[in-house]
Amino acid sequence: MCLHRVMDRSWMKKSRRETSYEDGVEEFLNFAYQDLPPDSEILCPCKKCKNRINQTRDEVKTHLRCDGILQGYTSWVHHGENYERPTIAFDDVPNMTTLSATGIVQGHRDGGSDSIEELLHAAFGRAAGMLEGEADDFQARFACMEHNALEDINVNSSEGDDLRRDHNIYARFLKDAHVRLYPDCKYSRLSFLVHLYHLKCLHGWSQESFASLLGLLSAVLPREANLPKTYYEAKKIIRGLGLDYVKIHACPKDCMLFRGEHAKNDVCHVCGSSRWKVVKENLSSAKPKGKRKPTKVLRYFPLIPRIQRLFSTTKTSDDMRWHEEARTKDGKLRHPADGEAWKEFDDRHPEFAADARNVRLGLASDGFNPFGNQNLKHSTWPVMLVPYNLPPWICMKQTSFMFSMIIPGPDSPGNDIDVYLQPLIDELILLWDGVETFDASSKKEFHLKAALLWTINDFPALGYLSGWSTGGTYACPACGPATKSFRLKHGKKSCYMGHRRWLPENHRYRRQRMQFDGSIETELAPKTMSVSTILKMLEGREFVLGKKVSIAKKDKKKSKNKEVADESAKKRKRKTKGQNNESNGSVSQEVKNPKDWLKKRSVFFNLPYWEQNRLRHNLDVMHLEKNVSDNFISTLLAICHKTKDDLNARLDLVELRIREDLHPVVHNDGKHTIPDAPFTMSREKKEILCSVIKNLRTPDGYASNISRCVNMKDFTLSGLKSHDNHVLLHDILPVALRSCYPSKDVMRIVVELSNFFKMLCSKVIDVDELVKLQESIVMTLCDMERTFLPSFFTVSVHLMVHLVDEVKHGGPVQYRWMYPMERYETSFSLHCCCQ
Structure with missing residues (x-):
């Protein structure tokens, strides 16, 4: 029987002054100390300590009465309680960098079996789920898997091959999970390596230090332990548990990715740059020696298996339906699902909204220096995805973010970021059509879909992703061509005033000139620039991505720019003195075409639903x-x-x-x-x-x-x-x-x-x-x-x-702001030494 189902937890949401709350605190402490000495310390679950600091019983009691208990901590896993099925994808931990090692092994203090089998079930949800219920004990399930299970798979050949491979990997891990490290040890070799590798990632151990530790443990533990002695051997054992990533070679000038029909090319088909680094020893020889190294590598983390893993455990699968089944619907804004953009998306795509498990995503990206050295100019761009189906206390946690790719430096991709986003866009198009996914909650497969709602970026990155230039005359992406600005002659920058347009038509400020910009305001508030306006500006225009196009194109562009400059100079000479702008007294400004502020056609328009999204790029x-x-x-x-x-x-x-x-x-x-x-x-x-x-x-x-x-x-x-x-x-x-x-x-x-x-x-x-x-x-x-x-x-x-x-x-x-993402990026630089 699970204790957290029997014990009443309603006191956790009550006022700290109520008697029922005080009684609940006592009940919690009695439960936490039932197998511990009275003078021992436990993790304090108050709102201040957040299960990160060990305190005595009296200190925990004082903290809970003064600061309150951590909301959402309804399963007391840090104090002796076990899940029926653990949350693998989203553990309630405050931060990767502050998680204590004590918390990792706290659940094993009772000497019981570790949860490695449940972790395997989550990692191989579909392969493991099809066998659930066929036998209760491990031996029967493993024998059934080896002899009978694969014969009953009713899928097509390619899907059957993938599932058969997952079954084989699952069988190997499940067997290792029940082989003790040495006699009477509560850890198996697999669970011990998983916990050890977890500590390596949390605390930023280098590969060399990890290998040294393995060597020491191999010498200390009994010979039957059979631990790997190198980092490579350890990684080989646990590799199948994680989700892999793909290395895609890129043009050093950000023109293209060497994938698809260009996967075997040696040079960029846009600028002619070599795919490979030039090694001095190979300059003199006709045939290069050794393995060639690419000049630039994109590390891409496939999205589909990561979204499918969200449904591999009952807890996370239930959480993915929270926005529809458990959200408070009283007309107030508490979650993106309460906003007009979400509701309008559901109205436009009823077949997508029909299943609450379909995933809504937000995309965030920003450049940072992973080395933390301000003197070194370097900009690496991670791209992350946020699953908005989840409840607020999980949604914006770092453990909930899904890595999509790491765009390498040292320079920012700028407008050429679309080149690197293409693999993600291809997967999002597949997810819009749907992929078969196993749901651990219903024990059935369903047709999973996903859609990208918007992007989250700072203002310069918004320009990179949207294609709208965020500087100069028409810098506002909402007003677009209706942006009201003028150039300051002495300050040498653009000024954005004209906010009287949003006032009522009869407001007195509209008629005041000298207190504002020197003009009487008669215009009304501009409408937000529509998609149709953007697409109309893009008609008949072609864009070539990359930091530098071919020499022929470059010379042609220079020649064309020179002709345009000569033409505009002749027009300025013919301009009379009386044509200067007298409304505000500033020097005359050259009329610029708003089309020039669109630097490209954003790659997001390849998504079939992107044009209809109400809010595409958020202001941070x-x-x-x-x-x-x-x-x-x-x-x-x-x-x-x-x-x-x-x-x-x-x-x-x-x-x-x-x-x-x-x-x-x-x-x-x-x-x-x-x-x-x-x-x-x-x-x-x-x-x-x-x-x-x-x-x-x-x-x-x-x-x-x-x-x-x-x-x-x-x-x-x-x-x-x-x-x-x-x-x-x-x-x-x-x-x-x-x-x-x-x-x-x-x-x-x-x-x-x-x-x-x-x-x-x-x-x-x-x-x-x-x-x-x-x-x-x-x-x-x-x-x-x-x-x-x-x-x-x-x-x-x-x-x-x-x-x-x-x-x-x-x-x-x-x-929709960048705080969680930038704090996540800070943790990257702390772990940069983990090689």
Whole structure:
């Protein structure tokens, strides 16, 4: 009998002040210590320790009463309880880098059999599941497998070969799983190697150190143990348990992959670059010596077997139906399934929505330096997939992410990332048609489908994946050709204002010129750029991917660009002086074609459903918060080289003929004096603000040590991470500025922005409140245009006006920002030495 079915766990969700909660804590402690000495320590399951720190009984009791028990920890596997069928794909662990070795073997302290047989069942779900129920004991099942099972497989020849191979591998592992390491040992050789290899991966042991440990263990343990003595031998034994990856050679200039019809080519058919590295010894010889090495290798992790493994255990199989069967449906936004994009996708594809097991995916990618050396320029791009069927407490955990590929460095793939995504797109097309998959929950096969809903990236990577250039005149991917911007002559960058378009038609701000950009606003809010607009821009255009095309094409392109430049120069010469833009006083701008902002046809349009997706590329709230916070802090503290208020910014006001009270004053000696603006802080106020942040003490786990970023000598902040800006903008800055704000207008703007991002980042959102939130951010942006200089309005500031619509479509931002992915990438660099 499973104890977790008998014992009542409802007390875990009650208030800590209730008697039933206190009784539940006592019941939990009695259960945890039933086989342990009273003075021993156990893992503390409070919300603070999260089963990572060992504590005494009294300390655990205090923690549970003060901090509460970890929600979701309903199966007490770290305290002596066993699963009926363990969760293999998604264990409730906080982080790979912080998991203790004690937790790994905690379930074996009672001296019982380890769970290697259940792990094998999960790894070979279909092959093992077809035999389930034929016999209860191992000997009968193994004999049945060897003699009878393969004869009863009713599948086609190719599928039967795959299943027969899985049966053979499963039989070998199952046999090894019941051969003890030595007499009276609770570990088999297989389970011992699995646990040892698990520790190697968790703690970043190198292959050499792992081999040395195997050698030592072989010498210490009895001869009957028969342990492998090298890393290669150990990997050979357990290789079949994991999911393999494929190495695909790539052109060094990112033009193509050597796969399919080009798999046997030696040179790139686009640029002519060699597939192989040039070795000095082979330059003189006609025939190369030894095995040739490729110049660039893509490591691709096939998606279909990884999705199928989600259904190999009953626990994960049930979790994959959570979004339909267990989700709270009260009209509020708690999960992507509550958003308009998910519902609209289901309405457009009813056959896909009919089975709750069909998987919805999100794709995330970003470049990082795996070596952690800031002096070394290197950018490796992992691509990850997020299965959104899962409940919130599992969905965005690192253990839930599925690796898709690792795009090698040292340079970023840029717009050529489509070349590397092609194997994934091919698999997604197959998954849209469906693949046969064994469901451990129903003990039957079903037709599994999967679809990609959207991508999650920072703003530059959004441009790489969508093909829309995220810089210059039409940088906003939502407004597209309707983006309102102009080039600052002295600041030498684009300014994105024009937020009065989102105001009601009769609003007084629309008629005010000098407080804004010098023009009266008559336009209405632009509609989000549609797919039909994008496809129309792509008509008749051809794109060649790769960092460098062939010499002939390159010369032809240079010649064409020169002709276009000469033609535009002649047109500018004929232009009269009266044709300059007088509405804002700036110099005339060359009219640019929005088509030029589409650098390619995105590879995602190869998916049959991609054109109909409501939300295709998410704006990353994490990086937008960071950029907006940086703008405020650097401008308020006048941080050199980062402030948006300098002489060039004031000279742009002169060019635009607005805000005369802020124009620089020119003296007889030619020097300029910049008058104070509403956001200018005196030295005394800067000191107060910096001292508040410097002396700030926050609860453990709330934020990093932000005080280390404060320089009290120059009154500046530097080295802030994304989450530091998140905490500053949400909670610290509105409070810290109360006693030193430069003006009431600035103080009001900071408070309104803080409230906006707090509501935007809520885990539960009322849809009716989003209308008010959109009106609030529009007014805040307009007030910012009246208070701050045009140089303040980078594209990140403008993109805030689109965030509310994205929440309506995609649900809470916690499922669509880069925090989990970037933290996952940090763990990669920690394990980079694991060779």
